[in-house]
Amino acid sequence: MNIEIKHLARMEGHANLVVDTLNGELKECRLEIVESPRFFEVMLKGRHYSDVAPIAARICGVCSVSHTLASLAATENALGVKVSAQAQGLRRLLSYGENLQSHLLHLYFMAVPDYLGVPSLLPLAKTRRDLVARALRLKKVANDLVRIVGGRPVHPVTPRVGGFSALPAAQDLKELRRRLVAALADLEETVAMFASFAVPEMARDTEYLSLAADQGYPGLGERMVSSDGIDAPVADFADILTEYFKPYANAKFARASRDTLMVGPLARFRNASDKLSPMAKKVAAVLRLDAATTNPYHGNLARLTEVVHFFEEAIHLIDTLLLKGIRAESIWVPPGGGRGAGAVEAPRGTLFHAYTYDADGRISAANCIIPTAQNLGNIEADLRALVPQLLHLPQEEITLQLEMLIRAYDPCISCSTHLVKVEYV
Amino acid sequence: MKPRVGFFDFTCCEGCQLTILNLEDEFLELLELVEIVEFREIMTGQAAALDIAFVEGSIASPEEAARLQRIRERSRTLVALGACADNAGVNALSHFCPPDELGRSAYGRVVEGIEQRLPRPLECFVQVDARVPGCPIDGQEFLGLLQALLVGRTPELPAYAVCVECKLGEYPCTFEHGTVCLGPVTRAGCNALCLAAGDRCRGCRGLVDNPRSQPYRQILEQHGLTVEDILAEFRIFNLPPEKS
Ligand code: SF4
Numbered sequence: 001m002n003i004e005i006k007h008l009a010r011m012e013g014h015a016n017l018v019v020d021t022l023n024g025e026l027k028e029c030r031l032e033i034v035e036s037p038r039f040f041e042v043m044l045k046g047r048h049y050s051d052v053a054p055i056a057a058r059i060c061g062v063c064s065v066s067h068t069l070a071s072l073a074a075t076e077n078a079l080g081v082k083v084s085a086q087a088q089g090l091r092r093l094l095s096y097g098e099n100l101q102s103h104l105l106h107l108y109f110m111a112v113p114d115y116l117g118v119p120s121l122l123p124l125a126k127t128r129r130d131l132v133a134r135a136l137r138l139k140k141v142a143n144d145l146v147r148i149v150g151g152r153p154v155h156p157v158t159p160r161v162g163g164f165s166a167l168p169a170a171q172d173l174k175e176l177r178r179r180l181v182a183a184l185a186d187l188e189e190t191v192a193m194f195a196s197f198a199v200p201e202m203a204r205d206t207e208y209l210s211l212a213a214d215q216g217y218p219g220l221g222e223r224m225v226s227s228d229g230i231d232a233p234v235a236d237f238a239d240i241l242t243e244y245f246k247p248y249a250n251a252k253f254a255r256a257s258r259d260t261l262m263v264g265p266l267a268r269f270r271n272a273s274d275k276l277s278p279m280a281k282k283v284a285a286v287l288r289l290d291a292a293t294t295n296p297y298h299g300n301l302a303r304l305t306e307v308v309h310f311f312e313e314a315i316h317l318i319d320t321l322l323l324k325g326i327r328a329e330s331i332w333v334p335p336g337g338g339r340g341a342g343a344v345e346a347p348r349g350t351l352f353h354a355y356t357y358d359a360d361g362r363i364s365a366a367n368c369i370i371p372t373a374q375n376l377g378n379i380e381a382d383l384r385a386l387v388p389q390l391l392h393l394p395q396e397e398i399t400l401q402l403e404m405l406i407r408a409y410d411p412c413i414s415c416s417t418h419l420v421k422v423e424y425v
Numbered sequence: 426m427k428p429r430v431g432f433f434d435f436t437c438c439e440g441c442q443l444t445i446l447n448l449e450d451e452f453l454e455l456l457e458l459v460e461i462v463e464f465r466e467i468m469t470g471q472a473a474a475l476d477i478a479f480v481e482g483s484i485a486s487p488e489e490a491a492r493l494q495r496i497r498e499r500s501r502t503l504v505a506l507g508a509c510a511d512n513a514g515v516n517a518l519s520h521f522c523p524p525d526e527l528g529r530s531a532y533g534r535v536v537e538g539i540e541q542r543l544p545r546p547l548e549c550f551v552q553v554d555a556r557v558p559g560c561p562i563d564g565q566e567f568l569g570l571l572q573a574l575l576v577g578r579t580p581e582l583p584a585y586a587v588c589v590e591c592k593l594g595e596y597p598c599t600f601e602h603g604t605v606c607l608g609p610v611t612r613a614g615c616n617a618l619c620l621a622a623g624d625r626c627r628g629c630r631g632l633v634d635n636p637r638s639q640p641y642r643q644i645l646e647q648h649g650l651t652v653e654d655i656l657a658e659f660r661i662f663n664l665p666p667e668k669s
């Protein structure tokens with residue numbers, strides 16, 4: 001049997017899946033990354049610190065907020081810039097917004113069609129208008145959150161080195177809060193829908209890595225932890241994550257303590273389920289999601305649990321910000337250069353940026369490790385473990401289950417391309 | 426029959442497609458007006474012929490050029506969606522990097538002829554019938570263009586600069602505090618979004634028609650800058666003609 005899916009659909013970026021078996025034995029199983037590289041680490045060289053985050057944001061449209069925030073943290077750590085508590089709060093809010101945007105898009109537009117057996121959500125606009133309208137309503141709240149705090153739903157414009165160039169109006173935050181609360185009914189229906197789906201069974205243990213949960217559920221932070229015992233400052237990430245190549249795969253992978261590594265919603269849930277909001281904890285229980293799960297298909301359930309968590313946390317965070325009052329603040333950037341790293345929990349997992357600046361505030365070296373590079377090895381290992389168990393099924397069913405597995409990671413290929421190796425002929 | 430529309434992406438961040446998916450309020454209406462027959466990011470399947478192909482991203486390899494060619498052949502109208510497709514976008518920066526270093530960063534070794542694999546706008550390979558500028562595009566501008574195409578009108582872009590929108594918005598001029606802004610030479614249509622957010626314009630919408638003959642040239646001269654100084658800054662989002 002030979003399965004070859006060119007340009008996997010309903011995911012971000014371009015990849016092919018090749019599975020080849022002979023007499024019930026797996027001969028070949030690889031995820032080929034076919035997108036062209038975009039050379040961001042080289043393109044950033046020589047750029048002034050004020051242009052770095054806006055350029056880095058363009059690594060990925062879906063995760064532009066995360067790239068902006070990781071980039072700013074790396075620059076601020078390199079230059080020795082202090083960021084106020086208010087700015088930290090607004091950045092956290094922005095990060096909730098992006099995780100919501102991405103998770104909701106994934107759950108409704110990429111995952112739901114698999115469970116309903118349709119090629120996309122679009123034909124349902126007539127037959128299941130309630131469902132499509134609900135998806136759009138939820139997504140809109142998330143987009144408006146990013147727009148109100150970040151100035152634009154994709155590629156934010158207000159975050160800058162040291163803080164924000166413009167602050168949200170209290171009135172807009174109040175209105176946003178009202179809408180976040182009003183959306184809870186839609187969330188309830190979403191949870192009920194996912195609880196009714198039959199999630200494929202599978203078990204494969206791996207190393208689960210995320211930022212530390214010492215200030216609540218992993219989000220922005222300076223420490224990283226893993227299920228295999230890693231507990232280290234983010235600044236050391238390049239020593240902890242080993243980037244490597246597989247001769248057949250043409251793609252750059254990353255691992256930590258053992259051969260494979262998982263980052264993202266399921267890894268965060270595994271490492272910090274006790275730090276979830278009260279409502280999110282209930283949702284996890286309804287979805288029968290257990291902190292000891294090793295089923296990668298549970299990625300979607302963890303994603304949905306996080307959606308509820310981010311809604312609830314965003315409401316509380318807005319209350320805190322409004323109570324203190326949003327105040328204009330002056331930003332000071334010390335002259336001179338230095339080295340620094342920054343990390344955030346992007347929708348697909350822990351994202352690292354590290355820069356070296358010269359005395360004029362221009363980058364002389366840049367390094368980014370994105371979540372999908374860390375997950376790629378794990379996706380392949382899962383596929384290898386799964387294929388032999390599926391061989392008795394019809395080929396369409398195998399294909400669907402493999403595609404669903406890849407989609408459960410929501411791999412972000414266009415983002416990973418600047419780290420990818422493709423051999424030329 | 427409803428016009429058959431497809432969305433395609435090449436080397437890019439997919440932020441422009443996302444902006445279309447973010448048109449929540451208008452999205453269901455849009456589905457009434459056109460039939461979306463291809464959109465890999467959110468659907469499985471392919472279509473034989475298309476009335477309008479919206480193409481996002483730059484072209485960065487012979488394989489991509491061939492795929493673009495095939496899309497062109499089966500589409501009546503082809504629209505460049507966003508800065509990457511229109512003028513190479515941020516990808517353009519790679520044209521100013523040492524080629525050996527580019528090869529090593531992405532492939533782990535020096536790559537022969539990597540210049541041929543640097544991202545270029547669609548126009549270098551096929552005929553482009555219309556374009557939506559910006560990084561990312563503006564959702565409303567996209568809808569306006571689609572409307573024009575659906576009623577058979579030629580879509581038009583603003584012929585004045587972002588500077589005009591900035592003045593109308595009464596934002597403080599960034600030149601006043603010594604920050605170079607590309608508003609004077611950048612095509613309007615974003616409502617000076619970055620200026621409204623307290624930032625500067627980095628020229629993501631490309632060059633306005635005739636940047637030299639406009640009165641705002643004065644602003645540059647007052648601050649000791651020439652049009653050429655400003656155009657050098659333009660590299661962040663635009664591939665200069667001599668490189669394409
Ligand atoms: S133009 Fe900008 S937003 Fe659009 S695909 Fe290119 S980088 Fe992304």
Ligand code: SF4
Nearest residue numbers: 615619626627628629
């Ligand atoms: S102000 Fe300039 S950089 Fe900002 S969106 Fe408009 S054209 Fe693009």
